[in-house]
Amino acid sequence: MAQNSYRVVITAQSPLSFSQRKPGGIFQESLTYVPGSTLRGATADTLLNGAMQDHLSHLKFLPNCDFCQCFLGQEAAVFTNAYPVAPKSTAETPFVLPATAVSCKHQQGFSQADGHGVFDTLIDRLCWETLEPTGLLYGPDCPHCHERVESYSTVFTRDQAGRYQRQEVSQRLLTRVAINRRRAVAEEGLLYSPWVIEEVTRDEQSDSETDFTPTTFVGALYGAEQAVASAVESLTTVGGGSSRGLNHVQIKVVPITVEDYQAVKQRVAHFNRLIDTVWPLYQALGGQDKPKAGHYFTLDLQAQTILKTPYGEPTMVVDEAILEQATGGQLKSADINLVRSYTSYGYVTGWNSAWKLPKQAEVCAQTGSVFLFQAPNGLNDEQLKALAALQQRGIGLRTGEGFGQVRICDEFHLVRRDGQDPDLTNTLTSGLAPR
Ligand SMILES: [Zn+2]
Ligand SMILES: [Zn+2]
Numbered sequence: 001m002a003q004n005s006y007r008v009v010i011t012a013q014s015p016l017s018f019s020q021r022k023p024g025g026i027f028q029e030s031l032t033y034v035p036g037s038t039l040r041g042a043t044a045d046t047l048l049n050g051a052m053q054d055h056l057s058h059l060k061f062l063p064n065c066d067f068c069q070c071f072l073g074q075e076a077a078v079f080t081n082a083y084p085v086a087p088k089s090t091a092e093t094p095f096v097l098p099a100t101a102v103s104c105k106h107q108q109g110f111s112q113a114d115g116h117g118v119f120d121t122l123i124d125r126l127c128w129e130t131l132e133p134t135g136l137l138y139g140p141d142c143p144h145c146h147e148r149v150e151s152y153s154t155v156f157t158r159d160q161a162g163r164y165q166r167q168e169v170s171q172r173l174l175t176r177v178a179i180n181r182r183r184a185v186a187e188e189g190l191l192y193s194p195w196v197i198e199e200v201t202r203d204e205q206s207d208s209e210t211d212f213t214p215t216t217f218v219g220a221l222y223g224a225e226q227a228v229a230s231a232v233e234s235l236t237t238v239g240g241g242s243s244r245g246l247n248h249v250q251i252k253v254v255p256i257t258v259e260d261y262q263a264v265k266q267r268v269a270h271f272n273r274l275i276d277t278v279w280p281l282y283q284a285l286g287g288q289d290k291p292k293a294g295h296y297f298t299l300d301l302q303a304q305t306i307l308k309t310p311y312g313e314p315t316m317v318v319d320e321a322i323l324e325q326a327t328g329g330q331l332k333s334a335d336i337n338l339v340r341s342y343t344s345y346g347y348v349t350g351w352n353s354a355w356k357l358p359k360q361a362e363v364c365a366q367t368g369s370v371f372l373f374q375a376p377n378g379l380n381d382e383q384l385k386a387l388a389a390l391q392q393r394g395i396g397l398r399t400g401e402g403f404g405q406v407r408i409c410d411e412f413h414l415v416r417r418d419g420q421d422p423d424l425t426n427t428l429t430s431g432l433a434p435r
Contacts, residue, residue, distance in 0.1 A: 036402020082219030131287030
């Protein structure tokens, strides 16, 4: 069987709700994207009711069962989360800003949308923390109004000209009466009030107040057989709730060529070239006289990531041992150092539709987490290929459901407060060093 990769474009045909199933709450918030796990579940249901129903006759993995191969095997398809994009931007790929991104506290957002700009702090923090210029604090302010900055998180697209655009959905509260399924009557006292994603989005670029377009999401399907891709495209609902008028969609799958290692190699090169530029600036400001050694690279989490240590304990850090394992030993933990991690933890919850029970909550590293590694002896092509493969295969557990998607050295790390040819005097404020 031949595997291909696809761009998955999902257009809302009704309000959408992908609830997080927080126990006890009256109001269920929806996730603001279409989870890969939901798309995968709906696709699997379709195939188990049709072309792949033979799978239902066995409990164990069978190598010659198509379903086992497509959904459970080593080479199982990966369904990524589908993040929102403006309908006119469906050719662009949505990404999540790294946790090191900041924006003006006073007026947040990318500058072309009336904001005061968003910039990244990773490279400056690396140089400042490594070279420790005496008497200087790293305290960037807004380059536009000099207000304080705070961390800024969003899904974004980047067009061909390198312009950034925030991508988001609006939600509204639906109040409805829950129906007792067995008796088909309204259950007394059982009101449910889900937050739902609006099926239409107002065009921010348009002057008209009434210019609405269907809410659209873009994700990817990696390493999928044709039968799986066709099943995805045939879906008209995803997740539960269709009987209540929720979660109706239209889906298009378009074959794509995945990013190869040359593109990753180039991004790593650009990332290191900027470090090479910024490094001496901090030395000139009284930093230590250390040379930069080897290559730095980042893993930027594009989805929640479920990580376990080699001892099976949950962790929110991708360390050297986990990266070695994830790259099939290409990046040996002896040859790489985890230099910095900017991460926080959350919980992955879910709904087991077969059992009608919540799935066990798992600890995860949050989307946007950044892990900065150094390879003192540089990276060879085989290692870059292994990193490029991680961008489709993902890292950690349950990667087939879209958890653990990563991007190597996202271009946003190159967006410094002071540009490519910086004047550092505004980034650094004089003061007592914290050491
Ligand atoms: Zn099977
Ligand atoms: Zn500002």
